[in-house]
Amino acid sequence: ELKVEQNPLFLSMQEGKNYTIYCNYSTTSDRLYWYRQDPGKSLESLFVLLSNGAVKQEGRLMASLDTKARLSTLHITAAVHDLSATYFCAGESGGGADGLTFGKGTHLIIQP
Amino acid sequence: GAGVSQTPSNKVTEKGKYVELRCDPISGHTALYWYRQSLGQGPEFLIYFQGTGAADDSGLPNDRFFAVRPEGSVSTLKIQRTERGDSAVYLCASSLSGGPSEQYFGPGTRLTVT
Secondary structure, three states: OOEEEEEEEEEEOOOOOEEEEEEEEEOOOOEEEEEEEEOOOOOEEEEOOOOOEEEEEOOOOOEEOOOOOOEEEEEEOOOOHHHEEEEEEEEEOOOOEEEEEEOOEEEEEEEO | OOOOOEEEEEEEOOOOOEEEEEEEOOOOOOOEEEEEEEEOOOOOEEEEOOOOOEEEEOOOOOEEEEEEEOOOOEEEEEEOOOOOOHHHHEEEEEEEEOOOOOEOOOEEEEEOOO
Protein backbone atom coordinates (compact mmCIF):
# COMPACT_ATOMS: atom_id res chain seq x y z
CA GLU A 1 0.00 0.00 0.00
CA LEU A 2 1.40 3.34 -1.03
CA LYS A 3 1.95 5.88 1.71
CA VAL A 4 2.84 9.50 1.03
CA GLU A 5 4.40 11.75 3.63
CA GLN A 6 4.98 15.46 3.30
CA ASN A 7 7.03 17.75 5.41
CA PRO A 8 6.73 20.23 6.77
CA LEU A 9 2.96 20.20 7.33
CA PHE A 10 2.96 23.87 8.17
CA LEU A 11 5.32 26.56 6.93
CA SER A 12 5.34 30.28 7.54
CA MET A 13 7.87 32.25 5.58
CA GLN A 14 8.64 35.75 4.49
CA GLU A 15 8.30 37.13 1.00
CA GLY A 16 11.49 36.93 -0.98
CA LYS A 17 12.78 33.78 0.76
CA ASN A 18 13.38 30.37 -0.76
CA TYR A 19 12.09 27.11 0.66
CA THR A 20 11.54 23.46 -0.19
CA ILE A 21 8.64 21.12 0.57
CA TYR A 22 9.51 17.43 0.70
CA CYS A 23 7.38 14.47 -0.34
CA ASN A 24 8.45 10.91 0.49
CA TYR A 25 6.55 7.88 -0.69
CA SER A 26 6.77 4.30 0.49
CA THR A 27 6.59 2.10 -2.60
CA THR A 28 7.01 2.45 -6.31
CA SER A 29 4.84 5.14 -7.81
CA ASP A 30 4.84 5.54 -11.57
CA ARG A 31 4.01 9.22 -11.39
CA LEU A 32 4.11 11.95 -8.82
CA TYR A 33 1.69 14.88 -8.78
CA TRP A 34 1.69 18.25 -7.09
CA TYR A 35 -1.54 20.14 -6.44
CA ARG A 36 -2.40 23.50 -4.92
CA GLN A 37 -5.52 24.13 -2.85
CA ASP A 38 -6.74 27.55 -1.73
CA PRO A 39 -9.07 27.74 1.30
CA GLY A 40 -12.55 26.52 0.44
CA LYS A 41 -11.52 25.73 -3.12
CA SER A 42 -10.78 22.60 -5.07
CA LEU A 43 -7.40 21.29 -6.18
CA GLU A 44 -5.43 22.88 -8.99
CA SER A 45 -2.90 20.73 -10.79
CA LEU A 46 0.63 22.14 -10.70
CA PHE A 47 2.97 19.43 -11.95
CA VAL A 48 2.96 15.84 -13.15
CA LEU A 49 6.36 14.17 -12.85
CA LEU A 50 6.66 11.08 -14.98
CA SER A 51 10.16 9.72 -14.62
CA ASN A 52 13.28 9.67 -12.50
CA GLY A 53 15.16 12.94 -12.69
CA ALA A 54 12.16 14.85 -14.01
CA VAL A 55 12.24 18.55 -13.26
CA LYS A 56 9.46 20.97 -14.07
CA GLN A 57 9.24 24.68 -13.44
CA GLU A 58 6.39 27.15 -13.53
CA GLY A 59 7.10 30.67 -12.36
CA ARG A 60 8.54 30.58 -8.85
CA LEU A 61 7.76 26.89 -8.36
CA MET A 62 9.99 24.01 -9.38
CA ALA A 63 9.28 20.33 -8.80
CA SER A 64 11.64 17.40 -9.10
CA LEU A 65 11.45 13.63 -8.76
CA ASP A 66 14.01 11.09 -7.57
CA THR A 67 12.42 7.65 -7.90
CA LYS A 68 15.40 5.86 -6.40
CA ALA A 69 15.12 7.87 -3.21
CA ARG A 70 11.31 7.88 -3.50
CA LEU A 71 11.44 11.61 -3.00
CA SER A 72 9.90 14.59 -4.73
CA THR A 73 10.54 18.21 -3.85
CA LEU A 74 8.66 21.42 -4.52
CA HIS A 75 10.99 24.39 -4.38
CA ILE A 76 9.73 27.93 -3.97
CA THR A 77 11.99 30.73 -5.14
CA ALA A 78 11.63 34.32 -3.91
CA ALA A 79 8.20 33.62 -2.41
CA VAL A 80 5.35 36.06 -2.89
CA HIS A 81 2.13 36.35 -0.89
CA ASP A 82 0.02 34.93 -3.75
CA LEU A 83 1.69 31.56 -3.28
CA SER A 84 0.06 31.15 0.13
CA ALA A 85 -2.01 27.95 -0.11
CA THR A 86 -1.94 24.28 0.85
CA TYR A 87 0.23 22.12 -1.39
CA PHE A 88 -0.34 18.41 -1.81
CA CYS A 89 1.78 15.76 -3.40
CA ALA A 90 0.19 12.54 -4.59
CA GLY A 91 1.33 9.26 -6.01
CA GLU A 92 -0.54 6.56 -7.87
CA SER A 93 -1.69 3.67 -5.76
CA GLY A 94 -0.61 1.04 -8.25
CA GLY A 95 -1.96 -2.49 -8.42
CA GLY A 96 -4.02 -1.58 -11.45
CA ALA A 97 -5.82 1.25 -9.66
CA ASP A 98 -5.52 4.78 -10.89
CA GLY A 99 -6.69 6.55 -7.77
CA LEU A 100 -4.19 8.92 -6.25
CA THR A 101 -2.78 8.65 -2.74
CA PHE A 102 -2.30 12.10 -1.27
CA GLY A 103 -0.06 13.39 1.47
CA LYS A 104 -1.57 15.42 4.30
CA GLY A 105 -0.58 18.66 2.62
CA THR A 106 1.74 21.53 3.48
CA HIS A 107 -0.05 24.65 4.66
CA LEU A 108 2.10 27.52 3.42
CA ILE A 109 1.73 31.08 4.65
CA ILE A 110 3.87 33.77 3.06
CA GLN A 111 4.04 36.97 5.01
CA PRO A 112 5.00 40.36 3.62
CA GLY B 1 -14.07 25.17 -21.63
CA ALA B 2 -16.27 23.89 -18.82
CA GLY B 3 -14.53 22.10 -16.02
CA VAL B 4 -15.77 19.40 -13.69
CA SER B 5 -18.95 20.45 -11.96
CA GLN B 6 -20.52 19.05 -8.81
CA THR B 7 -23.91 19.53 -7.24
CA PRO B 8 -24.98 20.45 -4.69
CA SER B 9 -22.12 22.58 -3.43
CA ASN B 10 -23.35 22.11 0.13
CA LYS B 11 -25.57 19.45 1.65
CA VAL B 12 -26.76 19.25 5.22
CA THR B 13 -28.58 16.11 6.23
CA GLU B 14 -29.64 14.34 9.37
CA LYS B 15 -28.01 11.20 10.64
CA GLY B 16 -29.59 8.15 9.08
CA LYS B 17 -30.77 9.86 5.90
CA TYR B 18 -29.87 9.01 2.31
CA VAL B 19 -27.94 11.45 0.10
CA GLU B 20 -26.90 11.63 -3.52
CA LEU B 21 -24.01 13.71 -4.80
CA ARG B 22 -23.64 14.42 -8.50
CA CYS B 23 -20.58 14.91 -10.68
CA ASP B 24 -20.44 16.17 -14.27
CA PRO B 25 -17.00 15.44 -15.73
CA ILE B 26 -15.25 17.34 -18.47
CA SER B 27 -16.78 16.43 -21.80
CA GLY B 28 -14.92 13.58 -23.46
CA HIS B 29 -13.17 12.41 -20.29
CA THR B 30 -13.64 8.68 -19.93
CA ALA B 31 -12.15 8.32 -16.47
CA LEU B 32 -13.93 9.62 -13.36
CA TYR B 33 -12.82 9.52 -9.73
CA TRP B 34 -14.42 10.21 -6.39
CA TYR B 35 -12.40 11.33 -3.37
CA ARG B 36 -13.30 12.37 0.15
CA GLN B 37 -11.43 15.11 1.99
CA SER B 38 -11.78 15.56 5.73
CA LEU B 39 -10.77 18.78 7.41
CA GLY B 40 -7.02 19.24 7.46
CA GLN B 41 -6.34 16.09 5.46
CA GLY B 42 -5.48 15.23 1.90
CA PRO B 43 -8.13 13.75 -0.38
CA GLU B 44 -8.77 10.04 0.11
CA PHE B 45 -9.55 7.89 -2.94
CA LEU B 46 -12.98 6.26 -3.01
CA ILE B 47 -13.75 4.88 -6.47
CA TYR B 48 -12.61 5.07 -10.09
CA PHE B 49 -14.74 4.62 -13.21
CA GLN B 50 -13.49 3.90 -16.69
CA GLY B 51 -16.49 4.48 -18.89
CA THR B 52 -19.58 3.03 -17.26
CA GLY B 53 -17.87 0.46 -15.09
CA ALA B 54 -16.24 0.84 -11.71
CA ALA B 55 -12.64 -0.17 -12.41
CA ASP B 56 -11.63 0.14 -8.77
CA ASP B 57 -13.92 0.63 -5.78
CA SER B 58 -11.39 -0.38 -3.16
CA GLY B 59 -11.56 3.00 -1.44
CA LEU B 60 -15.26 2.87 -0.57
CA PRO B 61 -15.29 2.69 3.25
CA ASN B 62 -18.26 0.32 3.60
CA ASP B 63 -21.40 -0.90 1.87
CA ARG B 64 -23.32 2.27 2.71
CA PHE B 65 -21.40 3.95 -0.09
CA PHE B 66 -22.22 3.26 -3.71
CA ALA B 67 -21.55 5.08 -6.98
CA VAL B 68 -22.91 4.75 -10.49
CA ARG B 69 -22.10 6.13 -13.91
CA PRO B 70 -24.78 4.58 -16.13
CA GLU B 71 -24.02 6.37 -19.40
CA GLY B 72 -20.31 6.90 -18.96
CA SER B 73 -20.59 10.59 -18.25
CA VAL B 74 -22.40 11.91 -15.15
CA SER B 75 -21.75 10.00 -11.94
CA THR B 76 -23.72 9.87 -8.70
CA LEU B 77 -22.24 8.97 -5.32
CA LYS B 78 -24.88 7.57 -3.03
CA ILE B 79 -24.59 7.31 0.73
CA GLN B 80 -27.17 5.37 2.73
CA ARG B 81 -27.88 5.72 6.46
CA THR B 82 -25.51 8.64 6.79
CA GLU B 83 -23.37 8.94 9.90
CA ARG B 84 -21.73 12.00 11.41
CA GLY B 85 -18.36 10.58 10.41
CA ASP B 86 -19.38 10.88 6.76
CA SER B 87 -19.15 14.67 7.03
CA ALA B 88 -16.45 15.82 4.61
CA VAL B 89 -15.91 17.43 1.24
CA TYR B 90 -16.54 14.96 -1.57
CA LEU B 91 -14.42 15.72 -4.60
CA CYS B 92 -14.88 14.43 -8.12
CA ALA B 93 -12.14 14.40 -10.74
CA SER B 94 -12.00 13.37 -14.36
CA SER B 95 -9.25 12.60 -16.82
CA LEU B 96 -9.06 12.00 -20.55
CA SER B 97 -8.34 8.35 -19.90
CA GLY B 98 -7.06 6.38 -16.96
CA GLY B 99 -3.37 5.89 -16.29
CA PRO B 100 -1.01 8.81 -16.81
CA SER B 101 -3.67 11.34 -17.78
CA GLU B 102 -3.86 14.35 -15.50
CA GLN B 103 -6.84 14.45 -13.16
CA TYR B 104 -8.93 17.64 -13.05
CA PHE B 105 -10.88 18.25 -9.89
CA GLY B 106 -14.32 19.73 -9.39
CA PRO B 107 -15.20 22.24 -6.65
CA GLY B 108 -16.51 19.56 -4.32
CA THR B 109 -19.67 18.98 -2.31
CA ARG B 110 -19.46 19.79 1.38
CA LEU B 111 -21.56 17.21 3.21
CA THR B 112 -22.54 17.85 6.81
CA VAL B 113 -24.35 15.15 8.75
CA THR B 114 -26.03 16.45 11.91
